[in-house]
Structure formats: structure tokens, C-alpha cells
Amino acid sequence: MARTATVKKTPAHKKNGFVTPALPRGKPESVGLSSSRLRQISSVLKREIDKGTMPGAVVMVGRRGKVAHFNALGVQDPATQAPMRHDSVFRVFSMTKPITSVAVMQLVEDGRILIGDPVSKYFPAFARVQVGVPRDGKLHLVPAEREITIQDLLRHTSGLVTHTTGSGPVQTLYAEAGISARTRTNNENAELLATMPLYCQPGAEWKYSRSTDLLGSIIEVVSGQTLGGYLTEHIFAPLLMTDTGFYIAKDRAENRLAEAFAHDPWTGEKVSHWSMTEKPALEAGGGGLVATAMDYARFAQMLVNGGTLNGERIIGRKTLAWMTSDHLGPSVKVDSPLIPPGHGFGLGFAVRLKPGMAQFPGSVGKYYWGGRAGTQFWIDPKENLFALLMVQAPGQREYLRVLIRNLVYAAVES
Amino acid sequence: MARSAVRKLAPANRNRPPSTPPLPTAKPERVGLSSQRLRILTGAINREIDRGTLPGAVMMIARRGKVAFFEALGRQDPATTAPMARDTIFRIMSMTKPIVSIGLMMLVEDGHLLLGDPLSKFIPEFRDQKVGIERDGRLHLVPLEREVTVQDLMRHTSGIVYGVGFGNSLVHRAYAQADLYSRAMTLAELAARIAALPLACQAGTQFNYSFSTDIVGRIIEIVSGQKLSAFLVERILAPLQMTETAFYATEGQRHRLAQPFPVDPWTKAPVKLYDMLERPAMESGGGGLVSTALDYSRFCQMLLNGGSLNGHRIIGKKTLQFMASDHLGPDVKIVTPVIAPGASFGLGFGVRMQTGMAPAPGTVGQFQWAGVAGTTFWIDPAESMFAIFLSQAPGQMQTMAPTFRNLVHAAIES
Numbered sequence: 083m084a085r086t087a088t089v090k091k092t093p094a095h096k097k098n099g100f101v102t103p104a105l106p107r108g109k110p111e112s113v114g115l116s117s118s119r120l121r122q123i124s125s126v127l128k129r130e131i132d133k134g135t136m137p138g139a140v141v142m143v144g145r146r147g148k149v150a151h152f153n154a155l156g157v158q159d160p161a162t163q164a165p166m167r168h169d170s171v172f173r174v175f176s177m178t179k180p181i182t183s184v185a186v187m188q189l190v191e192d193g194r195i196l197i198g199d200p201v202s203k204y205f206p207a208f209a210r211v212q213v214g215v216p217r218d219g220k221l222h223l224v225p226a227e228r229e230i231t232i233q234d235l236l237r238h239t240s241g242l243v244t245h246t247t248g249s250g251p252v253q254t255l256y257a258e259a260g261i262s263a264r265t266r267t268n269n270e271n272a273e274l275l276a277t278m279p280l281y282c283q284p285g286a287e288w289k290y291s292r293s294t295d296l297l298g299s300i301i302e303v304v305s306g307q308t309l310g311g312y313l314t315e316h317i318f319a320p321l322l323m324t325d326t327g328f329y330i331a332k333d334r335a336e337n338r339l340a341e342a343f344a345h346d347p348w349t350g351e352k353v354s355h356w357s358m359t360e361k362p363a364l365e366a367g368g369g370g371l372v373a374t375a376m377d378y379a380r381f382a383q384m385l386v387n388g389g390t391l392n393g394e395r396i397i398g399r400k401t402l403a404w405m406t407s408d409h410l411g412p413s414v415k416v417d418s419p420l421i422p423p424g425h426g427f428g429l430g431f432a433v434r435l436k437p438g439m440a441q442f443p444g445s446v447g448k449y450y451w452g453g454r455a456g457t458q459f460w461i462d463p464k465e466n467l468f469a470l471l472m473v474q475a476p477g478q479r480e481y482l483r484v485l486i487r488n489l490v491y492a493a494v495e496s
Numbered sequence: 497m498a499r500s501a502v503r504k505l506a507p508a509n510r511n512r513p514p515s516t517p518p519l520p521t522a523k524p525e526r527v528g529l530s531s532q533r534l535r536i537l538t539g540a541i542n543r544e545i546d547r548g549t550l551p552g553a554v555m556m557i558a559r560r561g562k563v564a565f566f567e568a569l570g571r572q573d574p575a576t577t578a579p580m581a582r583d584t585i586f587r588i589m590s591m592t593k594p595i596v597s598i599g600l601m602m603l604v605e606d607g608h609l610l611l612g613d614p615l616s617k618f619i620p621e622f623r624d625q626k627v628g629i630e631r632d633g634r635l636h637l638v639p640l641e642r643e644v645t646v647q648d649l650m651r652h653t654s655g656i657v658y659g660v661g662f663g664n665s666l667v668h669r670a671y672a673q674a675d676l677y678s679r680a681m682t683l684a685e686l687a688a689r690i691a692a693l694p695l696a697c698q699a700g701t702q703f704n705y706s707f708s709t710d711i712v713g714r715i716i717e718i719v720s721g722q723k724l725s726a727f728l729v730e731r732i733l734a735p736l737q738m739t740e741t742a743f744y745a746t747e748g749q750r751h752r753l754a755q756p757f758p759v760d761p762w763t764k765a766p767v768k769l770y771d772m773l774e775r776p777a778m779e780s781g782g783g784g785l786v787s788t789a790l791d792y793s794r795f796c797q798m799l800l801n802g803g804s805l806n807g808h809r810i811i812g813k814k815t816l817q818f819m820a821s822d823h824l825g826p827d828v829k830i831v832t833p834v835i836a837p838g839a840s841f842g843l844g845f846g847v848r849m850q851t852g853m854a855p856a857p858g859t860v861g862q863f864q865w866a867g868v869a870g871t872t873f874w875i876d877p878a879e880s881m882f883a884i885f886l887s888q889a890p891g892q893m894q895t896m897a898p899t900f901r902n903l904v905h906a907a908i909e910s
Contacts, residue, residue, distance in 0.1 A: 116809070119605075126607035423825065438821030438842055441611040441647050443814045465814070484610050491814035492605035496802075
């Protein structure tokens with residue numbers, strides 16, 4: 083484990099005997115990274131912490147199978163002022179989506195789902211969805227020209243949206259229905275989504291959405307397990323991600339929970355997040371997981387390795403290559419800051435298609451996603467590299483996202 | 497130039513100022529070039545010199561880390577008998593832009609700014625800038641649809657233009673009247689004058705070759721707290737031991753300065769290039785440096801090495817790849833005809849996108865730029881090569897640049 087200037091070596095949490103094993107460490111220069119430029123990452127994050135941008139952060143960079151940089155900085159919880167730990171637990175929000183997407187593709191590899199399957203095969207109510215067309219201040223409903231497929235859900239072209247992607251009439255209906263409530267089950271959530279009008283025709287436009295929650299519901303239907311049960315058996319347990327789940331037991335983690343500032347440091351708005359130790363009714367495949375940096379790093383290293391970690395194959399190499407390629411093409415309308423210029427979207431990940439265009443560096447083929455509290459990760463297959471930032475700072479996520487990318491890539495030597 | 501900063505690197509010697517160390521050399525055949533075809537290059541340029549096309553030229557070609565061709569031909573100054581020398585000093589004009597662009601990206605790597613940051617964040621005078629739309633012979637001012645970003649400046653999509661000789665629209669004429677080429681004002685004053693002018697287009701919609709890189713120079717000053725010259729010396733010129741690159745020449749260099757014909761040999765128009773011995777207030781990030789072939793070759797070898805030279809890392813490998821990639825894409829209208837067919841523009845460099853199309857041969861991935869006084873260079877990562885052509889013959893580059901490019905490529909054997 084890294085010794086850092088701000089955090090003493092923290093003892094691994096040993097309750098119940100389950101501890102996430104650390105990935106092997108390597109000196110930066112031995113994996114073609116610059117120690118001094120990696121130190122600059124922590125230096126800049128510390129500068130931001132001192133400025134009050136976020137309470138603290140955990141950052142990790144891995145290359146060629148080794149972790150070359152792993153730092154915990156600042157404070158874990160502004161209310162307690164406890165220092166950030168390497169094994170602090172974070173709400174990863176939409177970093178849940180790549181995990182859920184891999185789980186769906188495991189069922190594809192089992193021959194139990196085709197990505198061309200209509201969603202109505204699993205939830206018949208979706209055969210009757212209609213598209214909401216705003217006209218003369220009212221929402222007119224027209225038939226969907228084709229059914230929503232599993233592929234649409236994975237790449238966010240279903241026509242489903244979420245209440246935070248705009249203030250149009252469809253998004254308003256989502257907000258009014260209380261779509262983000264954690265008190266419904268996955269089944270109830272799916273039935274509720276089926277009653278919402280679509281924002282656009284299936285396949286017409288990329289629109290960030292509740293699609294991945296619906297995928298979670300479908301996993302439950304196909305596997306007969308709860309989403310948490312399926313993910314634990316097929317992903318978390320084989321990868322030894324012992325601190326990952328839709329909640330974490332209080333006695334396991336009560337001194338390791340990372341929290342955001344109570345008020346956004348830039349706008350003053352109140353910030354409130356759901357409790358990490360409360361078991362929710364909704365195991366949200368689109369955003370409900372908590373995890374530690376090392377847990378998610380094991381998922382990331384599995385991805386860098388092309389689908390296996392320490393002999394455990396989670397997903398096939400060719401399936402992963404298929405997932406991490408562009409699935410939009412030129413005819414799907416994309417108009418969202420979530421897909422930067424020069425990028426496309428695959429089955430659960432944004433994918434870089436061009437070496438230039440975006441406002442941050444990265445290789446063609448790099449794929450990633452992030453969560454709304456500011457956590458993010460990316461995989462760069464060409465550079466055999468992954469990077470991970472864990473933070474709870476929702477209002478600062480756009481800024482930190484780009485800053486970290488610039489700094490990590492500056493450290494690539496050879 | 498802050499010569500004291502340079503003395504810190506070289507051994508103290510009162511009689512001889514520190515000199516630029518040469519790169520290693522090799523015979524052409526050792527690096528896959530043909531001596532015989534390089535002799536044809538020499539002959540062709542001499543032929544043009546004898547014809548009176550240009551007074552003289554300095555050319556250098558390096559491959560696989562070795563200089564294989566380095567010649568000075570013709571006369572240094574039509575007014576004297578001095579022959580062109582390999583260490584003759586030239587006005588490199590817009591070959592300043594790549595150096596300054598690297599400077600800006602160093603600050604991005606340091607975590608001091610993002611490419612997506614709005615220009616107005618650094619220079620508030622730009623906050624109220626409007627776009628000038630020409631209608632019925634008059635200029636109508638409309639608001640910007642989005643803010644001009646640092647990325648826009650780096651790739652000339654800011655809507656800022658050059659005035660004289662780059663267009664005849666009302667916006668161009670407003671620029672021509674604003675006395676923007678004075679060497680008596682500072683970058684800060686230039687920025688203020690440009691901020692008071694309308695933009696030629698909405699940000700991000702057109703490539704207009706422009707004063708944008710001068711604004712980049714001003715941003716460097718603001719973010720670093722140093723004058724542009726001091727920043728460039730400290731971060732680039734001194735580490736690379738480019739001891740004769742500066743915003744003016746010294747008295748001791750008086751007899752080594754390249755001069756153009758006083759009258760263009762083809763059009764008979766007078767040729768007026770600025771006095772290199774004058775110390776200007778203007779440290780123009782867009783075109784103010786003077787340099788030598790040896791100096792610029794060290795910059796080129798650093799670029800070819802992916803960002804470092806002799807253990808001094810100037811810029812990260814991935815950051816440089818990012819800069820030397822297309823940042824325009826298919827939707828930006830290229831207005832200024834400084835980009836050849838088959839090429840595009842990155843962050844401070846032209847970038848070759850196709851093997852064919854262009855009026856001279858080259859390799860996909862080559863990145864380059866040129867200076868209007870008669871200089872050009874390119875970096876060819878795939879061929880491990882760079883080439884530099886220096887002259888002071890502003891009206892003749894339409895012929896000399898493709899000639900040089902054709903004959904250099906003809907000399908590549910293996």
C-alpha cells in the first residue's frame with residue numbers, strides 16, 4: 083500500500099475475514115510512468131482539497147498489471163474530519179452501469195439473452211410504449227416505430243431518459259413520477275418505466291437514461307436472482323471485490339464512509355446522498371453501488387486484461403472488444419456533453435474514436451464512465467493502463483474529470 | 497532574452513556565450529537516406545538561388561536521432577558578401593506558434609488550466625465579445641452561442657482572425673484598422689485591442705488562422721505570472737539548450753542575421769521584415785521569435801522523441817500525441833487556406849491525415865508548421881524523421897516549400 087504524506091499506512095479492514103486483496107504494486111518507472119509527474123497528480127489534488135473543492139480523494143493509476151500510484155488525500159467525511167483512507171467507501175453512482183452492462187453480456191455469453199431481443203420479451207408492457215412529441219404546449223403520443231431492444235438499453239438509444247437530462251415535458255413526467263426513489267423494487271421500477279412516454283423514437287438519439295436500471299430488472303427476470311445476488315455471484319465474488327454492493331454493513335464500514343460537503347463549495351446548494359449502510363429496496367443497476375478504490379480497480383484490471391483476473395474469466399475477450407467499440411455510428415443523433423467530441427458509445431461505456439477533438443488526451447479505443455458524485459475510471463488498452471478517481475463532490479465532477487485525465491496522461495513516459 | 501537563465505546550464509565562460517549543442521550526426525545511408533538524392537536537393541536549391549529566387553537557405557534533415565544533412569547555401573544578406581552559414585539567425589515567424597502551444601500544454605499538464613476553460617476566465621475583456629454578422633453591407637453584432645475556449649485558441653476556431661491579407665470582410669477590415677501589428681505594444685495591450693473587435697464567426701464553427709496564438713501567449717503570462725519570454729526560456733528554451741532563440745537578436749549577433757531581398761524577385765513589391773536587433777515590447781506568441789537551424793532542430797528532435805530530449809521531458813508523450821491529432825473534424829469550415837488538402841489542424845500544428853490529396857508527399861501523422869518569412873519544418877513520427885528549411889523569402893514559399901518537401905521525400909530509401 084502506498085505511504086503518502088497525508089495518510090499513515092492504514093490497517094486493512096479484517097472484520098469477517100474478508101478483505102479485498104490488493105493488486106500488485108510496481109515502481110512507476112518500471113511501467114513507463116514518471117514518478118515526479120504522478121506526484122504532481124497528488125500535489126494538484128491536494129491544492130484543490132486545500133482550496134475547498136472537495137473534502138478528499140483517492141486516486142489510483144495502474145499500468146502493465148501493476149498499481150504504480152495509489153494515494154488517499156484529504157478528509158473522508160467533513161463532519162468527522164477523519165482522514166481519507168485507501169479503503170474508504172464511496173457511492174460510485176453510474177460507475178455501476180459498466181458492471182451491470184458486463185453482467186448483461188455474461189447472460190448473452192450464456193445464450194440466455196440476445197442484444198437484439200425486444201425488451202418486451204422480458205417486460206411485456208414495453209410492447210405498448212409510445213413516443214411523446216411536444217406540440218402546441220402539449221405532449222402528443224405517437225406509436226414507436228420499432229421495439230426497444232437490449233442493445234438500445236446498453237447504448238442509451240432506447241428513448242428512455244431520466245429526470246436530470248433536461249427540463250422537457252418527458253423529463254418532467256419522470257420527475258413527477260418520483261423515478262429516482264429507492265423504495266421500489268427493480269420489478270416495480272420496470273413497470274413504472276413502461277408507463278412513461280419515450281423522449282424519441284427508439285434508435286434515433288443517444289440520451290442518457292434509466293435504461294441501465296431496466297437492464298438490472300431484466301437480469302433479475304432472466305437469472306431468477308436479485309440483481310445484488312447475481313452481481314455478487316458472477317462478478318464481485320470471483321473478483322474478490324469484498325466491499326462492493328448496493329449497501330455495506332454498518333459494522334463492516336462505519337469508519338470508512340466517504341461523504342461530500344453538506345453544501346456545494348461553489349454554489350452553496352445543499353448536497354444530500356442516500357445512506358450507504360441502509361439496505362435499499364431498489365438495487366439500482368444504473369447507479370446504486372458503493373465500492374472502494376481497490377474493489378473497482380480489480381474490475382478495471384480485469385477489463386484491461388481483456389476479461390480475466392487471476393485466472394477468473396468474467397467476460398470473453400471478443401465480447402469485451404465488441405462492448406468497447408462504438409455502437410452509435412453516424413445516424414444516431416448525439417447532443418450531450420456526456421459524449422465529448424471524438425467519442426462514441428458502446429455497450430455500457432463511452433469510447434474514444436479520435437485521438438484529437440476532445441478537450442483532454444487519451445488513446446483511440448480508450449473507454450470509460452463515471453458517477454455523478456465525481457468518481458470516474460478509464461481503461462486505455464493501447465497504453466495498458468487504467469486510472470481511477472474516487473471522490474464525493476457532485477458539483478465539481480466535470481472539472482475534476484478533465485483535470486485528472488490531463489494529469490494522468492502527462493505521467494505516461496514510454 | 498534572459499541570458500542569465502541560460503548561463504545557469506552551460507559552464508561559465510566570459511569570452512564565449514553558451515552555445516547550442518549540436519545533435520549527433522550520421523551519414524545519410526546509415527539512416528536510410530540517399531546521399532545522391534540529397535545532392536539533387538542541394539543542386540535544386542542552388543539553382544533557385546542562382547536564378548535569384550531567394551538569397552540563400554539553411555536546410556537540415558535528421559532521422560533516427562541523427563542529423564544526416566545540414567547545409568547552408570547562397571548568401572545570408574543580399575546587402576553584404578557574407579555567405580549563408582549553418583548558424584545564421586532567421587525570423588521564424590509562425591514557427592513560434594508550435595513552441596508557444598507546447599508552453600500552454602505544459603501548464604495544462606501542471607494542472608493550472610483546462611482546454612475547456614473559457615478565454616474570459618483569464619482575460620475578462622473578452623467576456624462581452626460579440627460575433628460580427630455582415631448584412632446589407634453593415635456589421636451586426638450578435639451574442640456568442642457559447643464561450644470561446646482555450647482549445648478554440650489553440651486550433652484557431654475562436655473567431656479571432658488576422659487582419660491584413662487574410663480576408664476582406666468587415667471584420668477583417670476592422671482588424672486592419674486596429675493597428676494590431678505594432679511591436680511597441682505588449683501582449684496585454686494586443687489582447688485588449690482584439691477583445692474590443694467583433695469575432696468573425698461563432699466559436700468552434702470556422703478555422704480562421706489568427707492572432708489566437710498571441711492570446712495563448714498572453715494566457716501563459718497570466719497563468720505563469722511571468723513574461724512570455726521568461727516562461728519560454730525557463731520551461732522550454734533553456735532545458736533544450738536553444739541558446740539563440742529569442743524575441744530579438746543581440747548586438748553580438750549583428751553579423752549573423754538573414755535578410756530577404758529588398759524587393760520581391762517576382763512581383764517587384766518591396767519586402768519589409770522587422771528589424772531583429774530592435775528589442776520589442778511585443779513578445780508575439782504568434783510570430784515573434786528569431787532562431788537558428790540548430791536551435792529549432794533540438795525542438796524538433798524533442799517532438800520526434802515524443803516530448804523529451806537528453807532526459808529533459810518538456811511535454812508528455814500522450815499530450816503531444818493529442819496535440820498532433822485532428823482537432824477540427826468534419827464540421828469546422830476551413831476559411832484560411834493554410835491547410836493543405838488531406839491535412840487538418842491540431843493544437844498548434846498542421847496534421848497530415850491522408851497519404852494522398854496534398855500537393856507534396858508525406859506520411860499520415862506528420863505534423864508541421866511554417867513561417868511566412870520563408871521557413872518550414874515537419875516532424876514525421878512514422879519515418880522517425882524531421883526536416884527544417886530556413887530562408888527569408890516570403891513571396892517564394894509557394895514554390896520553395898513543396899520543392900523542399902518533394903526532394904526530401906525523394907531521398908528516403910528505406
